Amino acid sequence: MCRVTKSFKMKPLFLLASIFSFLAFAPTFSQEIVALRSVPFDVPSKKIYIADVYDERPNKHLGTHKNLTGDQIKLYLDKGAEQAVKNFYEISLPQQPDKNPIFIEIKALNVQESKRRMNSFIARAARAHIELAFLEQRGSEFVEIFSIQHNEDQVFGLYDKIGLYATHERRIRAALEYCMLAFLDNYQESEPDTLTTHFNVPKGGYRVDPRLGQWFNLVTVKGMRSTYFEGYAISYTGFVDNKKGFIRPYETSFEVTWARPGVAADNGYRDVESFVFRPELYFFYKRIVQGVYVSLSANVPVGYELLENLDEGNSFNFVIGIGASQGLRIIPWERRGIVFGADFFQQIETSKVYRRDIGVELVLGVNF
Amino acid sequence: MKRLFVLSTFLITNHLHAQKFEKEDLYRTWCLDKYSDEEAYYEPSKKEVGDYISLKKDMTYEVKSEGELDSGTWMLNTNGNYLELKSKGAEAQKLYLYFLSTQSMVFTYDVDEYRIWEAHYVSCN
Numbered sequence: 001m002c003r004v005t006k007s008f009k010m011k012p013l014f015l016l017a018s019i020f021s022f023l024a025f026a027p028t029f030s031q032e033i034v035a036l037r038s039v040p041f042d043v044p045s046k047k048i049y050i051a052d053v054y055d056e057r058p059n060k061h062l063g064t065h066k067n068l069t070g071d072q073i074k075l076y077l078d079k080g081a082e083q084a085v086k087n088f089y090e091i092s093l094p095q096q097p098d099k100n101p102i103f104i105e106i107k108a109l110n111v112q113e114s115k116r117r118m119n120s121f122i123a124r125a126a127r128a129h130i131e132l133a134f135l136e137q138r139g140s141e142f143v144e145i146f147s148i149q150h151n152e153d154q155v156f157g158l159y160d161k162i163g164l165y166a167t168h169e170r171r172i173r174a175a176l177e178y179c180m181l182a183f184l185d186n187y188q189e190s191e192p193d194t195l196t197t198h199f200n201v202p203k204g205g206y207r208v209d210p211r212l213g214q215w216f217n218l219v220t221v222k223g224m225r226s227t228y229f230e231g232y233a234i235s236y237t238g239f240v241d242n243k244k245g246f247i248r249p250y251e252t253s254f255e256v257t258w259a260r261p262g263v264a265a266d267n268g269y270r271d272v273e274s275f276v277f278r279p280e281l282y283f284f285y286k287r288i289v290q291g292v293y294v295s296l297s298a299n300v301p302v303g304y305e306l307l308e309n310l311d312e313g314n315s316f317n318f319v320i321g322i323g324a325s326q327g328l329r330i331i332p333w334e335r336r337g338i339v340f341g342a343d344f345f346q347q348i349e350t351s352k353v354y355r356r357d358i359g360v361e362l363v364l365g366v367n368f
Numbered sequence: 369m370k371r372l373f374v375l376s377t378f379l380i381t382n383h384l385h386a387q388k389f390e391k392e393d394l395y396r397t398w399c400l401d402k403y404s405d406e407e408a409y410y411e412p413s414k415k416e417v418g419d420y421i422s423l424k425k426d427m428t429y430e431v432k433s434e435g436e437l438d439s440g441t442w443m444l445n446t447n448g449n450y451l452e453l454k455s456k457g458a459e460a461q462k463l464y465l466y467f468l469s470t471q472s473m474v475f476t477y478d479v480d481e482y483r484i485w486e487a488h489y490v491s492c493n
Contacts, residue, residue: 041417041446042391098465152448155483174448181443196427198441 017073032067034169035078036085040092041177045190051101051137053082055109062172063110068165075168080271081106088176088274100189103142107131108149108210111168115158115215116240117250124156125240126164127212128171132179134187146183148206150175182206213240216331216341218367224257226345226359229274231257233361239285247285247293253278259353267353273302274351276303280321285329293329295343298322307352321349331367339365389468391444394451397422398473398489405485420492429453451475 009023077084085106108131116125134146143358152171156164184190185199218237224230232255239249259272283297305317327343341363348356400419403410412419415434422430431453440455451463459489462478466486473489476482 040449042444118483155478155480170447170449174450176443177445177447181445196441196443198427198443198452248465 014282029064029072029074031061032073032075033078034062034075034172035170036088036173038088038091039173041153041181041201043092043180043184044194045184046093047099047189047191048102048184048187049093049095049099050086051095051103051105052152053086053104055081055106057081057106057108061110062168063112065111065165068162075111077109077172081109085109085176088173089180092180098301101137102183103137105133105135105144107133107147109172111171112212113164114212114240115238116155116213117154117238117248120250122158122238122250123211124158124160124164126153126154126156126168126171128168128175128177129208129210130172130179131210132183134183138242141159146186148179148182148208149208149210150178150182151208151210152178153212166210178350192349213242214334215240216367218329218331218365220339220341220363220365222255222361224255224345224359224361225260226257226357228260228263228351228354228357229359230260231255231274235254235365241287243287247287249283249285249295251280251283255301263353264308268310269352270310272353273306274303275306276301276319278302278323291331291334293331295325295327295329297325299324301347301349305352317350317352319349319351321347321351323347323349325361327361327363333367336368337366339363339367387449387465389444389446389449389465391446393468393470394423394444394473395425396439396470397492399492401488401490403485403487409488410485421489423451450478 005232055215060076060081062077064072067073079087085104089104110129112127112129114125114127115122117123129149131149132147133144134140135144138141152175154164154167154171182199185195186201189362214235216239218235220235220237222233222235224233233253235253236253237249237251237322239247241247255274255276255278257274257276259267259269262274264270278299278301281298281300283295283299285293285295287293299322300320302322305319307315309315323345324347325343327344328342329339329341331337331339342354343361343363344358344359346356346358351357398421399415400412402412413476419432423442424430427441427443428439430437430439433437437459438455440453440458441449442453444451449465451465453461453463463475464478465473465475467474471491474486475489476486
């Protein structure tokens, strides 16, 4: 009797400890399931069927995503990737005794989301990435006869998160269809009259960049000092990281500067303040090493000067010009952290104080 | 601002089309008729008059774009609702289909500069 009572008292404590340890150590990701729709596609050669699919991926999910309610989740294919892919192909290539059995290894299959610059705006980018190997059984061995990497990319409006999220499934189907059509066009046993040159294997094979570039948001404050002015600027910069080639960031900034001591008086004013936006003509980042970027820009400073006259009257002066800058950005922490950098700049403006000006900017901000 | 509105509304609606496209409907010569966005229809420019896309059954195509001829191979991705056109020495071009009948074909180019416009082609036959 005593033992029963003791056991009864221990249970809540044990339960509490279990919950605590679960909350402390369990992964914060929940799961969401993606069911592939059964949409058949036109297959030029029907000499094969898919006998089996093997999922060779170390992680069996489609990636970690924020769902529409903002929760971090892991996406999985309904029934698992092996069964889902087999079922999908079976609709277009049904199993029949006179056909050749083909085996598929899934080397990669995931869906991704990022942002990128589109013209003068920011757009959302989605990708389904896939890598498949097609095999034949010869005796007791499986022999790889074709392999392909493929991306299905699509662009969405910045505010169309729902549309992007809802169509991950469609891009997976499109990627599976593309890979099968490419395989059949290169399969020796296909009917010759169905073959085209569309899927001729490129030099080096079907290889694609497996990852959509990471999107960086930078909010920075710039302290500026030039021959004639000093002040500060607030900027938002967004860009997709890219190891190779030039990166085209999106940037918008606003500057407030004022004439340095003596400059206003030399030009016949008590004080001069300047308020300027700086739309870019060209703006590039180039990654030097991870986290370090060189920046180059040509821009059009446009705004106005507030001129305080010596005789107590104020006047406005519309300013427009052309500017250039060369600088460095250092982003030590990829996900969230501090950004710092420096720029040299030169500009020609319709200012009442100067025509040509050069200066430096020190940049401090955050990335997220 | 108008351009931004058109861009955002167009891209929001671009996934809503769910027609299943039949390959047989594509085998014909398509003549450029007009362009449209969310607000209006636009006539092709003078140099685009007479532009066409001829999609052949042997999966080759011929295209006249701004008066210039080009040719290559094409494919339909039924699940992705797009055509892929490959010509020699050029990158593959994707055309997202929005509507297809034996008389009319509407698509958008997968190119940032033209993404906000739908291209309307009609059967030349």
